[in-house]
Amino acid sequence: MHTSRRAVLTAAAAALTLSLTACSVDEGAGTSDPAGKRQITFLTFETPNLTPEYWNAAIKRIEKKYPDITVKKLVAPTTDRTAYAKQLLASGQFPDVMIAVAPTGLGDAGNLYAWQPDELGDFQVPDGGAIDGKVYQLPANTQSIPVVYYRKSMFKQAGISAPPRTYAQLLDASAKLRAKGIQPFVVGGGKDGFPTVLPLTGTVATDVYGKDPDWMVQRRAGKVKFTDADFVGALTKVRQLARRGYIDKKMVSLDYAATEQAFLKGKGAMYPMGCWFAAAGDKSAIKDDIGVFHWPTDDGSPLASGYTGGGLSVNARSQHLDAAKKFALAFQLDKSNLDNSVRSDALFPAVKGYTPPADTGPVFKETYDLWREASEQKATVKAFAWETGGDALLPGLDAKVHAAAQDVIIGRRTPEEAAAFLDTEWDKAS
Amino acid sequence: MATDAPARPAAPPKAPEQTAARGRGRRSRSHLGRFAVFGAPGLMVYACFVLAPVVVSVAYSLTNHNPFSPPTEFVGLRNFELLFRDEEFLQSLKVTVQLTAILVIVPNAAGLGIALLLDRKGWFYNAWRAVFFVPVVLSSVVVSLVWTRLLADDGVVNQALGRVGADPVGWLSDPGLALYSLAAIMAWQMLGFCVVVYLAGLQSVPGELLEAAAIDGAGVLARFRHVTWPLLAPALTINTVVLLITAFKAYDHIQVITNGGPGSGTTATVAFVILQTGFTANRQGYASAMALVMLVIVASAAALALKLLQRREVDL
Numbered sequence A: 001m002h003t004s005r006r007a008v009l010t011a012a013a014a015a016l017t018l019s020l021t022a023c024s025v026d027e028g029a030g031t032s033d034p035a036g037k038r039q040i041t042f043l044t045f046e047t048p049n050l051t052p053e054y055w056n057a058a059i060k061r062i063e064k065k066y067p068d069i070t071v072k073k074l075v076a077p078t079t080d081r082t083a084y085a086k087q088l089l090a091s092g093q094f095p096d097v098m099i100a101v102a103p104t105g106l107g108d109a110g111n112l113y114a115w116q117p118d119e120l121g122d123f124q125v126p127d128g129g130a131i132d133g134k135v136y137q138l139p140a141n142t143q144s145i146p147v148v149y150y151r152k153s154m155f156k157q158a159g160i161s162a163p164p165r166t167y168a169q170l171l172d173a174s175a176k177l178r179a180k181g182i183q184p185f186v187v188g189g190g191k192d193g194f195p196t197v198l199p200l201t202g203t204v205a206t207d208v209y210g211k212d213p214d215w216m217v218q219r220r221a222g223k224v225k226f227t228d229a230d231f232v233g234a235l236t237k238v239r240q241l242a243r244r245g246y247i248d249k250k251m252v253s254l255d256y257a258a259t260e261q262a263f264l265k266g267k268g269a270m271y272p273m274g275c276w277f278a279a280a281g282d283k284s285a286i287k288d289d290i291g292v293f294h295w296p297t298d299d300g301s302p303l304a305s306g307y308t309g310g311g312l313s314v315n316a317r318s319q320h321l322d323a324a325k326k327f328a329l330a331f332q333l334d335k336s337n338l339d340n341s342v343r344s345d346a347l348f349p350a351v352k353g354y355t356p357p358a359d360t361g362p363v364f365k366e367t368y369d370l371w372r373e374a375s376e377q378k379a380t381v382k383a384f385a386w387e388t389g390g391d392a393l394l395p396g397l398d399a400k401v402h403a404a405a406q407d408v409i410i411g412r413r414t415p416e417e418a419a420a421f422l423d424t425e426w427d428k429a430s
Numbered sequence B: 001m002a003t004d005a006p007a008r009p010a011a012p013p014k015a016p017e018q019t020a021a022r023g024r025g026r027r028s029r030s031h032l033g034r035f036a037v038f039g040a041p042g043l044m045v046y047a048c049f050v051l052a053p054v055v056v057s058v059a060y061s062l063t064n065h066n067p068f069s070p071p072t073e074f075v076g077l078r079n080f081e082l083l084f085r086d087e088e089f090l091q092s093l094k095v096t097v098q099l100t101a102i103l104v105i106v107p108n109a110a111g112l113g114i115a116l117l118l119d120r121k122g123w124f125y126n127a128w129r130a131v132f133f134v135p136v137v138l139s140s141v142v143v144s145l146v147w148t149r150l151l152a153d154d155g156v157v158n159q160a161l162g163r164v165g166a167d168p169v170g171w172l173s174d175p176g177l178a179l180y181s182l183a184a185i186m187a188w189q190m191l192g193f194c195v196v197v198y199l200a201g202l203q204s205v206p207g208e209l210l211e212a213a214a215i216d217g218a219g220v221l222a223r224f225r226h227v228t229w230p231l232l233a234p235a236l237t238i239n240t241v242v243l244l245i246t247a248f249k250a251y252d253h254i255q256v257i258t259n260g261g262p263g264s265g266t267t268a269t270v271a272f273v274i275l276q277t278g279f280t281a282n283r284q285g286y287a288s289a290m291a292l293v294m295l296v297i298v299a300s301a302a303a304l305a306l307k308l309l310q311r312r313e314v315d316l
Helices: A002-022 A052-065 A083-092 A153-157 A165-181 A194-208 A215-220 A227-244 A250-254 A256-264 A279-282 A322-331 A336-343 A362-376 A397-410 A413-429 B015-059 B078-083 B087-118 B123-137 B141-150 B155-163 B177-205 B207-215 B220-231 B233-250 B252-257 B270-282 B286-314
Strands: A038-046 A069-075 A097-099 A141-144 A145-153 A271-275 A290-294 A304-309 A313-314 A380-382
Touching: A002 A083, A002 A153, A038 A322, A052 A069, A052 A194, A052 A322, A052 A413, A069 A336, A083 A097, A145 A362, A153 A165, A153 A290, A165 A227, A165 B015, A165 B078, A194 A271, A194 A304, A194 A380, A194 A397, A194 B177, A227 A397, A227 A413, A250 A397, A250 B087, A256 A271, A256 A279, A279 A336, A290 A362, A304 A362, A313 A322, A336 B252, A397 A413, A413 B087, A413 B123, B015 B286, B078 B270, B078 B286, B087 B177, B087 B233, B087 B270, B123 B177, B141 B155, B141 B177, B155 B207, B155 B233, B177 B233, B233 B286, B252 B286, B270 B286
Parallel strands: A038 A069, A038 A097, A304 A380
Antiparallel strands: A097 A313, A141 A304, A145 A271, A145 A290
C-alpha cells in the first residue's frame, strides 16, 4: 500500500515537473556551454539572393571575430519572417537576434531592444524606422521599392526608344509591347504575396505620397482614409493595367522566386520590384539587356520610393543581451558583410563612409545611381506597405494590402471596394 | 498472570460478505493506485497540452488580448458577436464547408473504387497499393510545392493542354477555380489513406457470405450492395471522420499553395484565418474566439458523422 502510494506520488511529481517544464516560457533561446561560450539564436530568411551559403558565411565571419559567441541559425519557413518571429515569441522561443523583422508591434510592446544613440553613430539615418523616437531595428540599408526593370531588347522590338517618364508613356509603351505579342508586365504573388503589391506601391508613391508624404501618419490619426479619392485613384491605375491585359492576372499565382524567373526567362518586358532584384539581374546572362526606371509620375518629374531600415533587431529579454547586441552591430557594420549584401542582395548600405564595391554589375550600378539622383534632388518618398516604423501600416495590414491588390488585378473587387475593404480591415486592426 | 486476567470477549466471527467487501475495497484501491501510477503521466500531459490550451483559449476569447498592445481587457462575448458579422470569418466558413464537402466525398468515393479494383492477390496489385499510398506519407509542404509548380501558368499541366490546342487555365490564379484545385490536391494526397482503409475492410468480408449470395443468384452489383457495402460500414466511418477533421484543419497546403488567395480569402479556411488573425494581426483574443467556434463545429460535425455512421454499423 505504501509502495503504491509512493509510486503514485512519484508519478504525479514526474508528470507535474514534465508539464511545468513544457509549459514554461523561455526568455531568449540562448545557452551557455561550460567553456563560457555564449550561444545565441539568429532568425534569417532565404530568397533566391539570400542563400544558405550567404548566411553561413556572414555568420562565420562574425563568429571568427568574437570566438566567445556561437550562433545557431534559424530560417523562417517563408519570406514572412515577421509572422514567424511572432509565432516563436508566442511559443517562448523568440530568437536572440533577427534580421528584417518589422518592429511595429514587437518593439513598442517591449520585446525588442531599443538601440541607444551612441550605438547608432555609424548609421547614416540613425532614426530610420523609429517608433515613438525609439529605434528597434538597425537602420542598416536603404531599399528603393519599386523600380521598374525592363528588357531593352523587347522595348527595341516594340519600337520604344526610351524608358517611360510619364504614366501616359507607360501606357503607350505597354500598348506597343502588347501589339508585338510581348507581355508588358511580370507581376506575381502566390504564397509570398508581396510581389503583387509593387505596382500599387508605385502608384501610391506617385498619386498619394507624392502629394502628402505623411499620408500614413494622417491615416493613423484617422484624418484620411483608403476610400479617399487619391488612394482609390492609385488602385484604379493598377486596375487599368490589369484590365488592358498589361498585367496578366494568371501570373499572380507565381511566388516570388517563380516571378523573378518569369522575368529573367523573358515572359514579360517590365518587372516592378525592389532594388534587390539587381543582384539576380547582374548574375543572369541577360544583365546587359536589363534597364531600370522609376515608376512614372503623371507629369514626368522623377520620384523614387523606398525606405531605410531592414537591419538586425535584438530580443530585449535575451539571456545574452550583450552578446546579441555585439553580434548584431558587428554583423551590420562588417565591411565584408556589407560588400556581400551589395553583391548578393543589391542593398544600399546606409552606413557612414561606406561606398559599394567597384566590381558590382551594370544593373546594380544603374539602380544605385537612379536612387542617388532622386535622393540628391530630394525626390524620395516612403514605400507604401514596406514602411516599418511608427508610420507603417498597422500589424497584419500588409497581408490585407497584398490581398486587396490581387483582388483589383484579378477583377474580384473594384478599386472602391478594395479601398473600403482596407478601411474595414484597418478598423478591425486598430 | 495472564491467565488471571479476564478474558477479552472473543471478536465475533467476520461475516463472509464483510470479508468479501473489504477484499473488493482493497482490490479497488489497488486498481485505482495502479491506474494512477500508469495513467497519471499521460493524463498530466493531456491536461497540459490539450485541456489547458482549451481553457486558456476560452479565457482569451473573452478578452481583447493582443500581446503587442497591452493591457488586456475583459470584453465578455463581444468577440463572438463581431465574429458573426465579420465578412472575412464568414467567407472562411463558406470556404471550409466547400472544401470539407469535396474532401469527404471525392477521396471516399474514388478510394472505394480503387480499393475494389486492387482487392486481388499478386505483386502487381501490391505495387499499385504502394503507389497510391506514397502521397500519404509525403509532407504536405512537399506535395504543395510540387503541385504549385505543376499547376503554374507555365507548368506541366498547362503545357500539356497547350499541346492539344487548349488555352492555359489559371488553376491557382482564377478565384473561381483555385479552391477546387486546392481541394483536388488535398484529395489526391488523402486518396491512398482511403484506399488502404477500404482494402482492409474488403479483406475482412467473409468469402462464404459472398459465395452464399452468389449461389442464391445475386449478381456482382447485388453482392456488393447487400453483402460488401454493409460490411464496409466501419471503414466508411473511419474514412469519413478522418477526412472531415483533415478538411476542417486544412492550413499547410493553403499557406504554401495560395496563401489564402488569389485575392482576399478565396481559399482561406477557418484554420488559416485563425493563424493570420492571431499571429500576423496579433489579435489573439479574437483568434481564440474563432478557434472556439471552430472547435464546436468540428466536434459537432465529427460527433454527428460518428453517430450516423455507427448506427449503420449497429443495424447490420
